[in-house]
Amino acid sequence: MKLLQSYVKGTWEKPTDEGSPIYDAVSGEEVARISSFGIDMAAALDYGRKVGGPGLAELTFHQRAALLKALGSFLKEHREELYQLSYRSGATLGDSKFDIDGGIGVLSSYASKARRELDNETVYVEGPVEQLGKSGQFVGQHILTSLRGVAVQINAFNFPVWGPLEKFAPAFLAGVPSLIKPASQTAYLTARLVELLVSSDLLPEGSLQLICGSVGDLFEHLTDQDMVSFTGSASTAHKLSSHPVVVSRAVRFNAEADSLNCSILGPDGKAGSVVLELFVKQLVTEMTVKAGQKCTAIRRAFVPESLVEAVTEAVCERLAGIVVGNPSDPEVNMGALASQGQRDEVRGRFAELAQAGHLVFGDLYKVEVVGADPQRGAFISPLLMVCDDSSRAEPHEVEVFGPASTIIPYRDVKDVVALAARGQGSLAGSVVSADTSFCTEVVLGLAPWHGRILVLDPADARESTGHGSPLPALVHGGPGRAGGGEELGGMRSVLHHMQRSAVQGSPVVLGQITKRWVPGAERITGGIHPFRKPLSELRVGDSVIGGPRTITLSDIEHFAEFTGDTFYAHMDEEAARANPLFGGRVAHGYLVLSFSAGLFVQPEPGPVLANYGLENLRFLSPVYPGDEITVTLTCKQIKPREDVDYGEVRWDVEVTNQAGSPVASYDVLTLVAKQWPLQPS
C-alpha cells in the first residue's frame, strides 16, 4: 500500500515508520498510509525561509501571477486524474468539480486580479501620501513588504484540493513560501496535487512544501516572521492558537473554524411561490453537496411560523429525489462521508441535536445505497429535523458536519435576527425573499455576526453562485465561532501575508522607496518633453509646464454650446451671482480639464499611445472669465507590463491660476511604448 511521502527541502521524503491507514470512503479499502515520523520540521521551515522566500522575493507580483496562471492551466490538464482519486473520498463528480475546478479557479482568479490590481513590483504601496508637516517636506506612506517566514497551512479534510490552493495562491503572490499540511483523511489527494504542481517545474525552489501526517514539533520552531492559516474545528483552532510559541512570538494565526450557518426564508415565501422554491432548492443543495461536509453549509433554516408545514413538505419532497451511493455512479447525487469515523461523529452529534426537535426526513442508521456496500462505505441518509422550541441551545450550538439541517420557526424580523446571532458568528448566511425592506433589515441585523451574506431572490437566482460557495474576490471567514479569520477577499488575503509599515520622511526619500514621484519632491524640467520619451528614457519626476492660457467669456459660451452643457453657472450671470459658491459666471470644470490637456499634449505621433483614464479629479476653486491657467504635468509612476511592449504611466497634473492657487488636480493614466520608434514585432 502506498505510504504517503512529504515534500520537504526540495525532495520527497518517506516517513521512517509504517504509518496509519487511510480508508476509501466508499469501499472501506485501504487507500494509503500516512505518517510524518522522521520528517525534520525545523529543517523544513528553515528551508522555506532560506530558499523559498528569497527565490520568491526575486519575482515581482506580476511574475508570480504569471506562474500562478501557468500552474492553473497545468492542473486543468490533469484534473481528470484528480477526479478519479476524489471518488475515493466519497465525492461525486459534481462535488469534485467544486473542490478541484474551484481550486484551479482560485489560482486563475488570483493571477488575473493581481495583474490588474498590483503593480509590477515587490512592495505594496497602500493609500495616499499623508502630509505630516506644514511645508510638505515631512510626509508619511504605508507600505507592505513580504514576511520573511513560512506560511504554515493546515487544512480540513473536506476540500483536499480547493483548501490548499486557496491558501497557497495569496501566500505565493505575497512572496511567502507555503508549507501545506492536509488533513490525514484525504491527504492522498492533496499529496497527488502537490506531486503534480512539483512536476510542472513551474514552482520556484522551496516555495511549496508538504507535510503528510502530524505536524510533530513544527510549532516549537515557528518565529515572528512565520504565520499559520488553519481550517478545521474550533477546538483544534483554539488549541493551536494558544500554543505557547504562537502566543509568545505573536505568530500570525488565521482560523477558519466551524459555524452554524443560517438561511432565512422571508414572509413572502408562501406555498407555491418562486421564493419558496428557491429557498428549498438551495437548502437541499447545501445539505447534499459533499454530503453536507461543507463549512458553509446551511445548518439552520429559519422559516416564518406560518410556513413551517409548507416548507417541510417541499424540502422532504426534494430530499426524496436524492440518490445516495457510489459517487462514480452517474445516477448518484450524494456520495459518502469522508470516513466511517466521520459517520460515527455525525450520528453522535445528530443525536445531541435531536433533543430539540423531531426528525422529519431520513434515518441515522438506515439508508438505501446504490452501487456500493452500505456496511463498508461511510454512507448516511440526508437528515432533516424540525425544531420544536427555537429557544433551545442545541440547534444554535451543535454542528453536525454532514447532510443535516434543522428547520427553525421564527415570529418576525427581530426574532429571526436574534436567533441567527445565537450561532455566535458564522461564515455565511442567506436571506431568500423578494421583500427588499425585509432583506435590508435582515442583512444589517445579521452582518455583525457574518463574514458573507447572500440575498437570493428571483432577480439574481439565475446568476447566483449560491449560499455555500466562497469566491476568490469576496471575503471567506467569519467572526466568533467561525474562527475570527479572513481568507480570500481578493488582494486582502495577499496583504495578510505582508507587514504594513508606516514610513515617515521627506518626499524625496519616500519617492525613492516607493518608486513614485511624491508631491514636494523636486521635478525634473527642461530637456525634451516627457511625452516624447519612451519608457526606456522616461524618469519618475520628469515634468513639463504648459501655459498660461487665458479663459475668456466667449470660450465658456462656445464650450457650452458645443457640448450642450449650458448649466446656469456658466451661462446666466444673474443666477450665477446668486450661487453661494461662485458669485458670478464660471468656466466649466471640463473646460479647464480640456484646456489643460491642450497645454501639455504633444500632437505628433510619439511613444504615448493612449490616454486610458483619469483618477482623483478635483476642481479645487472656480475659474472666472479672464483667469489664466497654467498646468504642470509630472511623471508620477512608471509601470512596464511584463508581456507587451508598452506600460502604464501615471502623471500628476496640477492646474493653477494667475495667483498660483490650484484650481484643479488629477492623475492622467496613459499607455506608453517601451521603445520609440516602435520596434517591429
Ligand code: NAP
Ligand atoms: P480538525 O480535527 O480540527 O482537523 C483540521 C486540521 O487540523 C487537520 O489537518 C488536522 O490534521 C489538523 N490537526 C488536528 N489536530 C492538530 C494538532 N494538534 N496540531 C496540528 N494540526 C492538527 O477538524 P476536522 O474535524 O477534521 O474538520 C472538520 C471541521 O472543520 C468542521 O468543524 C468544519 O466546520 C471545519 N471546517 C471549516 C472550514 C472553514 O473554512 N471555516 C472549512 C472546512 C471545514 P489530521 O487530520 O492529521 O488530524
